[in-house]
Amino acid sequence: MIYEKNQRYIIPFDDVPSPRAEMPEISVDERRGNFVEVETGFPEDIAVQEAKRCLSCRRCLGCALCWAECESEAIDFSIPDEELDLEFDDVVVTKGQDNSFFPIDPKLGFGSYADVITDIQFERMLSPTGPTDGMVVSPLDGEIPKRMAIVQGHPNEDDDQLLSSLVLGVNESIIALDRTKDLEVILVSPINEVFKEQFLSNAEKISGLRIVKGDPESVEKDQEDAPLSLKYSENGRQQDDTFDLIVILTKPKISSEIKSLSRKLEKPVQ
Amino acid sequence: MCTGRVDPALVAKAFKKGIDGLLVVGCYFGDCHYITGNHQAKAKMDMTRKLFKFIGLNEERLAFRQCSSGEASVFVEIVSEFDQKIRSIGPLGGDGDRVKAPEIFKKLEAAEAVLAGEKIRWIIGKRTPFLETGNVYGEIFTEHEFNRAIEMIIVEEMEVQEILARLKETARSVKDLANDLAIPPSRVFRYITALKRKGMVALDKVTGQTPIFQLTGQEV
Amino acid sequence: MQDKKVLIVGGGLDGVSAALEKAEAGAQVTIVEKFPTLGAERIPRDRLIQPDDAFVNPDLDKMRNHDNIQVLTYSEIKKVNRDNGKVSAHILKRSLRVDNIKCNDCKACIKVCPVNMFDDFDEGFSFRTAVDYFNPATGEYNIFKEDMPVCQQACPVNLDIRTYVAQIADGKHLDSLATIRDRLPLPGSIGRVCPHPCETACNRQYLDEPISICFLKRYVADVEINGGIEPVYETPEKKLPEKIAIIGAGPAGLTCAYHLARQGYENITIYEALPVPGGYLWVGIPEYRLPKKLLQREVDLIANMGIDIQYNKRIGKEISYEDLKKNNDAIFIGAGCHLGLKLRVPGEDEYEGKGIVDCVTFLRDQALGNPIDTKGKLIVIGGGNAAIDSARVGWRMGFDEVYILYRRTKKEMPANTWEIDAAEHEGVIIQYLAAPVEILGKDGRVSGMKCIKMELGEPDASGRRRPVPIEGSEYVIDAETIVPALSQAANLEFLGEDHGLDINRWNTFDIDEETGATNVQGVFAGGDVVTGPDIAIRAVAAGKKAAEGIHEYLRSK
The missing domain is CATH 1.10.1060.10 (Alpha-helical ferredoxin)
Structure with missing residues (x-):
């Protein structure tokens, strides 16, 4: 099963997996000295079989069952799109609700393990209006973690990015620790000067949180339901520890649409 | 009675009561007194067979055949052939089925709920308009696309109905449900949050590290 | 500040705060968000928080009820223009399909909706249905329907x-x-x-x-x-009289003609410089990938709609561009990119035509049946599809050995991977990380090429690692024919002097993306002559767009 952004969610049909049809070709010996077409085309049975693999992706089926069910008659398919031409004296460009982020090193296990999530996902989970009403659970099995790690996904970033991700990581720890009994949290990241001066002493006072100045290296597990094993360096020493949930600090990415808008309007993204 | 009125939920109910096979015999296409009754019957039985296959019941146990009321010998042939087939498959939940008794009866119970539910009934009823005049946006479906839509609903509704059926017995955790139903726990977790969103499931209590969920009594 | 109009792009926490700030200061604010509702609470990233005061909530109620704020959700800014400090924006506000004033949040719709999909708002931790609220804090419902898969x-x-x-x-x-x-x-x-x-x-x-x-x-x-079926492409009974000239019978021109004929235009003439149709599809794509017979049949089906295709009619030679412009109501330029670029190494000019032939000419000569000397070895230089095509054509024509030289590795090669594999499979020798240094000759003809080995250095502006020569690694390959296949450019000389068309620094046209219109009224362009060398289906798309643009232009005249 695959979950991906952009409204994509695909269910496993019973003909999955099935291989894609291969195009038949004439042999290399038959090609020298002539210009006969190399690819010979699908026979009918192969073509039909290949076409049947199509998932026929469609979101709203347009079945109008919601409309039939709605007693207050609020659903109205005839409400039209509107096109507006407006004039302004000034513009403010912000990131909007697009929470995309720069790719994360695949060694950290994001995308491979359901219990490795991003700081943005964790923020949503901690939110009182979130999917679990703010309860900290592992999306792998719905269990409450005993030990979790928050790790830096972009250790070599500039000061501003490192600082804001560190503050977010500490803040997420504060909320998670407050919500969860007997939770242990470690935060693994390089620490920069600004963070050291402004936040480190307060962060180190938080009970249940241990801040590790180091680099995360890899996240692995032996089998699907085993705990996650995190390798990281602490003061140059190799460490290896297991966790029930790992949160990766990401680097936010501004969408190309917003970027081009900002360029056209000569307004930086706030 | 017109075969078009054979309710798939009744078909599931009959199997739940322990029958080994069910044969629906309707008129030839083109001969229907109600014009599309036999087409509807075929679509409904095709869909029910798909669901049976998905839950692990040998879908050959359900068949749709056609003959006219004047064709006694054809009728006899159809019935004898089906009788032979069911004998060769053997009793329900035995060697002829992927899922064995007694689990298959639990599956059939959830299948009945799926087939009796509004989603499947509504969509299967939309088959003719979808293929001929289009959906609410005027988009016309191909048969393949319609079948994909039905399959999608069958897979997801079946899993949801099974979760609801287990929760009806007693409050359970994500892990328990995943173990009971052989559905990956990460998928169960998302179904539970989705059901919570719809107001149908709520947190009951937390035992140790394990949140336990229960029904709210607000099912459809 | 009074009555100042402000556009806020983005309805997340930042956007909402900015909107409220500006509105409180007296400005008229419009806030535009792509998602169906406004943003959720967020955790601060600039200060440490207290557990009981963890989230910053956007004040959505205040904003919704503010007299100075117009909220446009599920909306996209389609076009913006900046002119004299004023900003004009064309905004598409998609229909929510739910009247949220009537909605009483009973959730009946989301209980019955049979579609489960990725829940963006909850970052994939849940499913949302096709009809759903987006942000639980606002409870505003919408039906999500994508335009297309x-x-x-x-x-x-x-x-x-x-x-x-x-x-x-x-x-x-x-x-x-x-x-x-x-x-x-x-x-x-x-x-x-x-x-x-x-x-x-x-x-x-x-x-x-x-x-x-x-x-x-x-x-x-x-x-x-x-099945032996010969279809007839239908045209409407009501005919339209305007005269339209199309320059180039390639995929862009043919498609443009096809869609215009389907509108009822019956005076469409395509002027083609070559004796054959299809443009690059005929003279650039080799027969073993696309049989000419098949292409000819598809062209004939289009021509049978009443379109006059005149072959061997090069604009600027047989007919002048001015005459074309004078005698037609609209012109579409789909002339393509048929000029092969040079290597710029010593010896290239000296042996031009004496063993050096660019890939466009090489492929065209083969396609048109012009004589090609296939003695000895062939070296093709480049990593695009044209390089692979030239090599595979050479191999078929009977060169003793066929080499491709590419200065990066297979991973960076722009050609389709399946084409590269096929060439290697057929026995074409691809030398990666190698570049030409000098063309060598003997008795007035090419005799070989001096090459140098490369290694990959730092990434350049395109993100690909820049190839750097390895000093002292020069070597020589003997060859009788060398085909540079670097890239192609448009040749716009046919336009003459006084065409008045804006031509940019890439020697292509700047057009209106929506209509294909150039800066000159009634003149449209599309395909490679606008984009530079690109894939055929994009030329088809440009031809179709221009046909719509031309139709609109002629009908509003």
Whole structure:
């Protein structure tokens, strides 16, 4: 099963997996000295079989069952799109609700393990209006973690990015620790000067949180339901520890649409 | 009675009561007194067979055949052939089925709920308009696309109905449900949050590290 | 500040705060957000928090009820213009399809909706249904309906792939072909040569492998031919009188003519410089990938709509551009990119035509049956599809050995991977990380090439690692023919002097993206002559767009 952004969610049909049809070709010996077409085309049975693999992706089926069910008659398919031409004296460009982020090193296990999530996902989970009403659970099995790690996904970033991700990581720890009994949290990241001066002493006072100045290296597990094993360096020493949930600090990415808008309007993204 | 009125939920109910096979015999296409009754019957039985296959019941146990009321010998042939087939498959939940008794009866119970539910009934009823005049946006479906839509609903509704059926017995955790139903726990977790969103499931209590969920009594 | 109008882009926490701040200061504020509702609470990233005061909530109620704020959710800014400090914006506000004033949040709709999909708002931790609220804090419902599936969106002509593929699954092959032809008049040709961006987008790849969409298109085109069916492309009974000239019978020009004929135009003339149609499809794509007979048939079907294709009519030679402009109501320029670029190494100019021939000329000569000397070895330089095509053509023509020289590695090669594999499979020798240094000659003819080995250094502006020569690693390959296949450019000399068209620094036209219109009234352009060398299906898309643009222009005249 695959979950991906952009409204994509695909269910496993019973003909999955099935291989894609291969195009038949004439042999290399038959090609020298002539210009006969190399690819010979699908026979009918192969073509039909290949076409049947199509998932026929469609979101709203347009079945109008919601409309039939709605007693207050609020659903109205005839409400039209509107096109507006407006004039302004000034513009403010912000990131909007697009929470995309720069790719994360695949060694950290994001995308491979359901219990490795991003700081943005964790923020949503901690939110009182979130999917679990703010309860900290592992999306792998719905269990409450005993030990979790928050790790830096972009250790070599500039000061501003490192600082804001560190503050977010500490803040997420504060909320998670407050919500969860007997939770242990470690935060693994390089620490920069600004963070050291402004936040480190307060962060180190938080009970249940241990801040590790180091680099995360890899996240692995032996089998699907085993705990996650995190390798990281602490003061140059190799460490290896297991966790029930790992949160990766990401680097936010501004969408190309917003970027081009900002360029056209000569307004930086706030 | 017109075969078009054979309710798939009744078909599931009959199997739940322990029958080994069910044969629906309707008129030839083109001969229907109600014009599309036999087409509807075929679509409904095709869909029910798909669901049976998905839950692990040998879908050959359900068949749709056609003959006219004047064709006694054809009728006899159809019935004898089906009788032979069911004998060769053997009793329900035995060697002829992927899922064995007694689990298959639990599956059939959830299948009945799926087939009796509004989603499947509504969509299967939309088959003719979808293929001929289009959906609410005027988009016309191909048969393949319609079948994909039905399959999608069958897979997801079946899993949801099974979760609801287990929760009806007693409050359970994500892990328990995943173990009971052989559905990956990460998928169960998302179904539970989705059901919570719809107001149908709520947190009951937390035992140790394990949140336990229960029904709210607000099912459809 | 009074009555100042401010546009806020983005309805997240930042956008909402900015909107409230500006509105409180007296400005008229419009806030535009792509998602169906405004943003949720966020955790601060600039200070440490207290557990009981963890989230910052956007004050949505205040904003919704503020007299100075207009909220546009589920909206997109389609066009912006900055002029004299004023900003004008064209905004598309999509319908929510739910009247949220009537809605009482009973959730009946989301309980029955049969569609589960990725819940963006909850970052994938849940499912949302097609009708759903987005942000639980606002409880505003909407029906999410995408314009088209991902494959169709990825296709430059937005072919209705979902329908035509499923029609094949249903066994309705000719219906499928009709679906394709609604937008693309060259299904058999494109179905053979397209690098299929649709398959790159296909959702099935996340389960196993993408659908073989492109070859299915070819399949239905073959069904018609194998069945001996000769269709007639219909044109409406009501004819339109305006005269339209099309320069170039390539994919852009043919498609433009096809769609104009379908509108009823009956005075369409295509001027083609070559004796054959299809443009690069004929003289650039080799026969073993796209048989000429098949291309000719697809062109004939278009021509039979009453379109006059005049061959061997080079604008600027047989007919002047001024005359064309004078005698027609609209012109479409789809002249393509048929100028091969030079290597710029010593010896190149000296031996030009004496063993050095650019890939465009090489492929064209082969396609038109012009004599080519196939003695000895052939070296092709470059990593694009034209390089691979030249090499595979050379191999077929009987050169003793065929080399491709490419200065980066296979991974960076812009050619389609399946084409590279096929060339290697056939015995073409590809030397990666190698570049030409000098063309060597003997007795007035090419005799070989001095090459140098390269290594990959730092990434350049395009993100690809820049190849750097390894000092002292020069070596020589003997060869009688050398084909540079670097890139192609447009040749716009045919326009003459006083055409008045804006030509940019890439020697191509700047056009209006929506209509294909150039800066000169009544003159439209599209295809490679606008984009530079690009894939055929994008030229088809440009031809279709221009046909719509021309129709609109002529009808409003």
